[in-house]
Amino acid sequence: MEQAAAILLLGGNAWTDLRRQRISIMLTAGIFLAAVIMRVRYGEYAALAAGMIPGILLLCLAWLTREALGYGDGLVEIVLGALLGWRTAVEILMGAFFLAAVFSAAALAARRMGRKSRFPFLPFFLGTYVIVLLFG
Numbered sequence: 001m002e003q004a005a006a007i008l009l010l011g012g013n014a015w016t017d018l019r020r021q022r023i024s025i026m027l028t029a030g031i032f033l034a035a036v037i038m039r040v041r042y043g044e045y046a047a048l049a050a051g052m053i054p055g056i057l058l059l060c061l062a063w064l065t066r067e068a069l070g071y072g073d074g075l076v077e078i079v080l081g082a083l084l085g086w087r088t089a090v091e092i093l094m095g096a097f098f099l100a101a102v103f104s105a106a107a108l109a110a111r112r113m114g115r116k117s118r119f120p121f122l123p124f125f126l127g128t129y130v131i132v133l134l135f136g
Contacts, residue, residue, distance in 0.1 A: 001038075002035075002038075002083050002084055003133065005031050005034060005035070005083055006080060006083055006084055006129060007129070008027070008031065009027065009028065009031045009076065009079060009080070009083070010076070010080075010122065010125050010126040010129055011126060012024055012027045013027065013028065013072070013076055013122050013125075014120070014122040014123040014125065014126040017072070017120035017121070017122040017123065018120050018122075018123060021070075021120060022072065023072035023075065023076060023122070028072075028075055028076060028079055031079055031083065032078070032079045032082060032083075034083075035048075035079060035082040035083040036048065036082060039082065047085060047086075048082055050081075050085075050086045051080075051081030051082045051083070051084070051085050051086045051089055052078045052081045052082055053081065053086060054077055054081050054086060054089045054090050054093055055074050055075065055076075055077035055078030055079070055080070055081050055089065056074070056078065058073060058074035058077045058078075058093065059071060059074030059075070059078070060074075061074070062074050069121060070121065072122070073121050073122060073125075076122060076125065077089060077092075077093060077125075080092060080125075088132070091128070091132055091136070092125055092128045092129050092132065093125075095124075095127075095128030095131065095132070096121065096124035096125045096127070096128045097124075098128075099124040099127050099128060100119075100121060100124045103119070103124070104119075107119075
């Protein structure tokens with residue numbers, strides 16, 4: 001159940017991030033509500049709180065960098081942590097940073113982007129989660 005919700009969350013938001021550089025608040029909020037209900041129902045309060053910490057840190061990073069990383073990325077990370085747990089949320093975040101770095105290096109080398117270019121980050125979340133599902 002959690003895996004399907006995570007794919008829906010990441011797939012839907014990666015699509016809207018690519019198209020409009022935004023996330024779907026309705027989709028994100030709905031999956032967050034489901035994750036909170038699930039965790040509370042089973043008494044997993046500490047897991048819920050710990051899972052949201054990586055996303056909260058990402059929101060702080062978005063604020064500190066004046067949205068070099070968007071607030072939507074942080075919100076999606078909060079939901080992933082609530083849904084999948086803090087370890088998986090951190091794995092996905094670190095993997096997404098790695099994939100984005102590889103993409104950036106390749107785009108810079110091919111002169112497709114400049115140092116100040118912006119690109120959607122949520123597709124890298126989705127790519128990392130698919131890798132985690134297949135090989136993790």
